[in-house]
């Protein structure tokens with residue numbers, strides 16, 4: 001009977017909505033849990049990758065609800081920023097690629113596309129699209145709190161936030177390098193670039209080498225190596241220019257002209273010249289005044305800084321490799337007028353001493369990595385390795401003048417400072433992870449931005465409070481904590497406003513619009529009051545600073561504040577109460593890409609605006625989703641929009657597929673085979689539920705056997721594992737426990753009771769067990785597969801919703817160690833017997849089991865007990881055993897047996913020891929006797945169980961002597 005997923009999903013979504021079960025209001029007698037996930041940008045539909053982050057948050061919300069919390073899980077939409085502006089511009093220009101994406105991948109109807117010339121229409125369209133998807137996949141969201149970041153009331157909230165930051169002196173204005181799109185005329189952040197790349201800006205030192213009245217400004221990140229320069233590199237295939245830069249004359253690559261202009265330098269080009277013309281020329285070092293030869297090198301990239309590179313072959317792998325080549329091919333340089341003699345003179349100059357390296361670390365690493373040519377990609381890695389060792393462990397040598405003996409880290413700063421001070425060097429900002437491409441298709445540059453507004457995340461006191469907040473937070477998974485610490489330390493001023501885009505105007509300088517990573521950091525607080533704003537139609541001008549100060553910080557007298565703002569005092573107080581009830585934020589979810597910005601900004605700004613009691617409590621971060629092992633991308637055409645996937649596989653199977661195969665930070669590998677197998681698995685579960693419900697109709701009571709008790713005891717174990725896993729959001733492990741591991745035990749149980757099910761008096765007990773399994777399982781699976789579980793819950797005839805039912809609790813009273821060890825015994829004996837049959841190739845007619853004598857149990861348990869605290873040795877153990885008269889009488893036998901078991905006991909895992917010690921003497925005879933029928937049916941032979949010392953036993957081969965506790969002796973014939 002196939003499951004009609006769509007019908008079941010629609011049914012329950014409608015019922016949930018009608019009953020309003022996910023709408024959370026303050027309840028004084030119930031603990032609250034406030035969970036949020038980063039609100040989406042509505043500039044495309046959500047796909048399976050987004051599905052993972054939001055589904056995880058929903059599963060978390062549903063789990064906490066079942067744990068008895070009053071859970072608030074709201075959602076909003078982030079319109080802020082420029083992406084939709086760029087999109088509508090491209091649409092106006094009839095950009096074919098974008099139109100294709102909209103029509104074929106996003107399935108936007110042609111009609112809707114016409115409206116997209118207006119940016120906000122794009123946002124509104126995808127807003128509704130995303131929202132519909134979230135409903136279809138069954139998220140338990142309180143939709144009464146929905147808003148967009150361009151709502152005028154929200155704008156007021158963000159203005160208040162910025163005034164708070166300004167009062168705390170965390171806002172500043174000045175010149176600052178920013179990633180910049182020349183085409184849009186706007187700063188760019190991670191959200192504005194293709195592939196969501198954050199532009200990384202570094203400061204290069206431009207060391208000026210004198211060339212006949214001109215300067216060749218060599219760009220370097222390692223100014224301290226200027227003492228080791230042997231030659232200069234230019235690319236002969238590249239166009240250079242002589243240009244007036246501010247008041248000096250420079251030779252630089254053509255590509256660097258525009259970049260220098262963006263950095264506020266005046267550049268006037270005088271003449272253009274080819275790299276070839278400069279090869280073989282001589283220039284002068286600013287530190288030694290020595291003559292230095294210009295040589296050709298392919299690796300010089302005219303787009304990188306000035307396109308002029310100094311050569312330090314002792315410490316830079318690129319330079320070392322290039323110099324080696326020049327030496328090999330010296331004859332080719334004759335055309336530049338460079339003599340063999342001049343080349344022979346070039347030798348690497350070692351200026352840094354590093355432990356465990358020769359004087360020429362670059363040469364060491366190049367040899368180790370077996371790098372042969374200058375275009376080898378391993379050169380990057382080699383460069384980083386040399387740099388890392390020299391930076392951390394290197395010291396400057398005597399040939400570096402006043403810097404001798406300094407650690408490289410310090411020398412780097414001092415050399416740069418002194419060269420700049422004496423006019424021998426300047427600095428230049430450059431992107432180090434280029435090319436960074438803006439969403440509009442233009443390559444980004446660095447621009448010095450005048451009068452830019454910043455949030456100063458570099459403030460040391462602020463960093464200290466951010467660390468304090470982080471230290472008190474739970475980070476899931478915990479492995480990510482060092483990354484957060486690193487980001488807090490590393491953050492500096494962040495441009496927080498721009499001159500275009502949607503969003504909130506900077507309250508004191510309304511030409512500026514607050515950008516998207518700055519207006520999305522404390523908005524969780526706004527959810528708590530949004531319900532009232534909506535319900536009472538609160539107007540933006542009623543949301544004064546005093547109103548927010550009262551709601552969020554408890555400042556002022558409510559009657560006065562309300563009167564001043566022309567706001568109903570009751571409404572004001574309700575907002576304050578609701579915020580006070582739900583705040584602080586208990587859990588914040590997001591994908592991993594937001595650790596280095598959004599999530600850390602959230603920590604910072606919370607500490608700046610709110611008192612410590614209202615700081616966020618937890619961050620949960622998840623990995624991304626791969627499609628059949630590959631990254632999802634438009635170019636690969638492997639992006640499946642979420643709504644389409646729901647249609648294809650069903651909401652519950654899809655929720656399962658994105659969560660069941662990987663833990664938090666791992667990438668989940670999605671495939672339609674996987675989703676279909678999840679669907680099959682859930683359908684089998686549904687089948688089991690329907691059958692169990694039908695079977696229970698007229699069944700009462702019945703004695704539980706050992707096997708029944710075993711099954712119920714195992715169930716407790718799976719409940720415990722699932723609960724512990726869910727507490728850490730290890731959903732994969734929880735599902736594994738609640739479904740797959742439990743199922744393994746269940747299959748064994750079914751095998752054990754296969755025949756008994758026919759016996760009426762057994763049937764009722766078995767049905768009771770099945771019911772208990774179903775009851776626990778449907779609850780444990782409900783957070784991940786809510787629709788099908790709700791349907792089963794109804795079929796079970798239960799009251800209310802499984803979505804609101806109690807999560808099963810681990811019941812220690814139900815744990816039955818005796819039953820567990822007994823069942824393990826049955827299992828092992830069956831397995832051992834089958835192994836013997838396989839090895840001997842006989843088909844037995846009669847099987848005899850002999851269980852160990854009581855004295856063996858005495859010796860066994862004494863050894864076990866002793867081994868808990870120490871490694872047992874034979875002599876000491878025997879001494880102790882011989883204090884017992886009954887054992888002393890049979891000393892030789894005891895010694896022989898002890899020798900046999902001692903190694904095994906020493907190697908036994910602790911938990912197994914404790915279990916067996918708890919059980920004490922297992923009644924093996926009775927256990928195996930009860931399972932006689934089962935063995936006979938499995939082994940197709942007559943089965944007899946004897947005690948080792950039973951005088952009536954059948955034991956023609958004296959096998960019974962071999963019996964050991966938990967290891968009965970076996971004799972087949």
Ligand SMILES: [Zn+2]
Nearest residue numbers: 181184438440
């Ligand atoms: Zn652009």
